Amino acid sequence: MAAVRLGDPAGLEDCLSRLVRALGARGAGVRLKDATSGVLHPGPSVGLRSAREDGGHAVPLRVGDETVGSLDLTDLPPDRAADAARAGIALGLAIRTAQLFDGLQARARDLDREVRQLMAMQEIARAVTRVATQEELALVVARQARRLLHGTAAAVVRPGTDGPVVMAQEGTPRTVAWTAGLAAVASGRVQVLPGPEIAVPVPGEDGPVAALVVDGDGGAPADDDVDRLETLGQQAGIALANLRLLEDLRREQARRAAVAAALVHAQEEERSRIAEDLHDGPVQELVGLGLILDALAQELRSAGAPGIEAATRASAAARGAVGALREAIFDLHPMSLQELGFAAAVRVVLQRAEGRGLRTSMDGLDAADALSVPARTVAFRIVQEAVANAVRHSGAGRLTVSAGGDDEGLWVEVADDGRGFRPDETPTRVEEGHLGLAAMRARARLAGADVGVTSEPGRGTAVRLRFPPGSGAA
Ligand SMILES: Nc1ncnc2c1ncn2[C@@H]1O[C@H](COP(=O)(O)OP(=O)(O)OP(=O)(O)O)[C@@H](O)[C@H]1O
Numbered sequence: 001m002a003a004v005r006l007g008d009p010a011g012l013e014d015c016l017s018r019l020v021r022a023l024g025a026r027g028a029g030v031r032l033k034d035a036t037s038g039v040l041h042p043g044p045s046v047g048l049r050s051a052r053e054d055g056g057h058a059v060p061l062r063v064g065d066e067t068v069g070s071l072d073l074t075d076l077p078p079d080r081a082a083d084a085a086r087a088g089i090a091l092g093l094a095i096r097t098a099q100l101f102d103g104l105q106a107r108a109r110d111l112d113r114e115v116r117q118l119m120a121m122q123e124i125a126r127a128v129t130r131v132a133t134q135e136e137l138a139l140v141v142a143r144q145a146r147r148l149l150h151g152t153a154a155a156v157v158r159p160g161t162d163g164p165v166v167m168a169q170e171g172t173p174r175t176v177a178w179t180a181g182l183a184a185v186a187s188g189r190v191q192v193l194p195g196p197e198i199a200v201p202v203p204g205e206d207g208p209v210a211a212l213v214v215d216g217d218g219g220a221p222a223d224d225d226v227d228r229l230e231t232l233g234q235q236a237g238i239a240l241a242n243l244r245l246l247e248d249l250r251r252e253q254a255r256r257a258a259v260a261a262a263l264v265h266a267q268e269e270e271r272s273r274i275a276e277d278l279h280d281g282p283v284q285e286l287v288g289l290g291l292i293l294d295a296l297a298q299e300l301r302s303a304g305a306p307g308i309e310a311a312t313r314a315s316a317a318a319r320g321a322v323g324a325l326r327e328a329i330f331d332l333h334p335m336s337l338q339e340l341g342f343a344a345a346v347r348v349v350l351q352r353a354e355g356r357g358l359r360t361s362m363d364g365l366d367a368a369d370a371l372s373v374p375a376r377t378v379a380f381r382i383v384q385e386a387v388a389n390a391v392r393h394s395g396a397g398r399l400t401v402s403a404g405g406d407d408e409g410l411w412v413e414v415a416d417d418g419r420g421f422r423p424d425e426t427p428t429r430v431e432e433g434h435l436g437l438a439a440m441r442a443r444a445r446l447a448g449a450d451v452g453v454t455s456e457p458g459r460g461t462a463v464r465l466r467f468p469p470g471s472g473a474a
């Protein structure tokens with residue numbers, strides 16, 4: 001029977017006693033109409049042997065056109081019938097108000113449960129990015145499940161080769177929890193055991209991978225509690241799958257970063273080996289040759305012999321070649337990058353650009369020293385290429401290299417006020433053998449950074465390298 005809900009039956013009884021006294025009757029009782037079936041059921045009464053005695057006086061309890069029940073009075077003095085009718089109206093209203101209030105309270109409880117379930121699901125979804133392991137995520141799930149059902153304990157359990165493996169638990173579940181959990185995984189169905197013990201499957205890609213179990217505190221669980229836990233189990237399945245994907249992604253990112261670092265390292269090693277070879281071999285030989293040529297010119301001058309001018313020119317050419325080689329050595333292996341920092345290395349590059357007629361400036365470059373050595377080397381190579389491009393192609397008067405950090409990470413920028421170009425046409429230029437910009441992008445990608453080129457004809461060019469937070473950390 002779907003009982004009529006009454007806010008406060010004790011209050012109603014009290015009301016009937018007063019009514020009996022006030023009307024001078026012997027007893028009174030109410031019968032209340034069932035909200036769904038319309039049948040009248042006995043409610044509270046005072047001074048009656050049964051809710052309805054023969055010879056009684058029945059007053060319908062009406063609210064507007066609706067009958068909510070009946071007020072039965074025994075031995076009502078005949079002259080009080082009108083008062084009894086008035087009392088019936090007041091009582092009907094009171095009962096209807098109580099019913100409405102009761103309904104509202106029930107709705108508020110439902111809403112509260114729905115909100116709590118949504119919050120639990122949100123909490124689990126949010127935890128995916130916060131936690132590092134499946135077990136940590138399972139603990140969040142168990143905690144939320146226990147709270148949601150007001151259980152005494154909760155756990156996430158999965159089948160292992162030697163029986164149940166508890167991924168996480170909140171409180172201490174009864175032993176029967178593990179049996180219920182394994183049964184839920186094996187059957188893919190909700191299991192409800194006395195206690196109550198509720199276990200719901202946590203789905204994976206190919207069927208249940210685990211179960212979420214909650215220990216209740218006596219009594220049978222409500223249907224909607226079981227439904228809510230089942231939904232939470234599904235949410236846990238999605239969250240665990242997302243975490244696995246995220247773990248794969250993190251591993252892949254770490255692997256790529258390691259490969260990139262190894263590549264950059266290998267390249268730099270190779271360059272520094274070539275730089276050393278150049279320094280120890282050709283440079284020394286050319287320096288020696290210059291000295292021999294100087295001596296020869298001296299001798300020829302003392303002997304008054306011809307060929308002095310040719311010998312002097314040859315000596316100057318040897319010195320020029322040494323200078324060019326030293327520049328190449330720096331390009332190959334900028335010692336100052338590690339030893340004196342990013343700004344010092346860039347200064348050498350800019351001094352050379354000044355030699356080719358550009359006015360240059362630097363701003364905030366020390367920020368780049370926060371980068372790891374491989375990331376800093378990548379940044380330096382990109383600045384080198386961007387400056388070389390400005391010198392060769394831009395016809396600019398000014399060139400600025402700057403760096404800084406913000407919420408989106410660390411950035412380094414090379415900007416000129418030259419003739420500009422259309423960066424979106426560079427893919428075709430690659431086919432023609434122009435590799436600088438493409439190599440810049442590839443290097444940046446290897447280091448987890450990216451390069452943006454902003455340029456248009458007549459508006460100058462800005463090359464901006466950006467390391468997202470964490471990507472180039474030292
Ligand atoms: N700062 C700049 N100002 C004007 N044009 C530029 C600038 N940087 C690049 N460009 C244009 O973009 C083209 C591609 O540049 P990229 O560095 O890829 O090749 P490159 O410098 O021509 O050859 P390399 O392979 O030796 O670097 C250049 O040929 C030039 O036309």
Ligand SMILES: [Mg+2]
Binds near residue numbers: 385388389435436437
């Ligand atoms: Mg170039």
